[in-house]
Amino acid sequence: MENKTFYQEILLDHNRNPAHKHPLPDADRELEGVNPSCGDDIVLQLKIENGMVADGAFHGNGCAISQASADMMLDLVIGKTKEEAGRLTGIFLKMIQGQAAPEELEELEEAVCLQDVAHMPARVKCAVLGWHTLEELLKTEEKG
Template sequence: MSLSDSLYKEVILDHYQNPRFRGKLEPADLYEHGINPLCGDELELSINLNGDKISEIRVSGKGCSISQASGSMMAESLQGKTVGEAEDILSRFKNMILENQDPGFGEDLEDLESMESVKKIPARIKCAVLPWNTLERALSRIGK
């Protein structure tokens, strides 16, 4: 195992054991429930907006360390971002995991790169992407 793989595992484990932005917003401007029926991972995402900015974001759920850590990383990376910035991060994350593209994340988003190690375990890719697919559905409701 390379040093980067070891560090990536530490980042994932830290987000799983100490999740950021955990909980549920009530009321929430956007709410979405995501589930991976193959492994039973579940995720609830709630977002409050202030204009075009994500003013509050919370994630709750149950499941494997990868899905829960990915949700924590996602929430941490999106807090305070505009919807457009969130959509850009979402796109770059999914392209990193699903299309093997370099996401070009800056230092402020470096934890997200740890999920790249999940690609080595194809059965776990859906776990890593679950929060992001849930976010994509939630954002698709804006203005509708």
């Protein structure tokens, strides 16, 4: 029970005080992610330099889970290579499906607090919105 409370506090903190919820004027990649079933809508922005996620931000509206998940995701992938960010995305999605190994979960750092979402089918799409958007965004070339 103590762990669950701790994880809830992490989630609420990322929702109330997101470090990465702001415009990123020098972003070279941008993609909107929408969850039509509940109305969550985020725009994910990345700055990729030399194959690294140099910076990232998001803006939009949604529930506490979608907003906190996007913020934790950016905490995790900024400073990583595109390949590492893609691999971490894969681990997160496996975790939500209940298929990640314990050693993989450690790599997710605070984002592991969303593990219990797997038991709440209505909230899964909220938790994965930012991650699916990141997955698609990493495949795109820089804009214009």
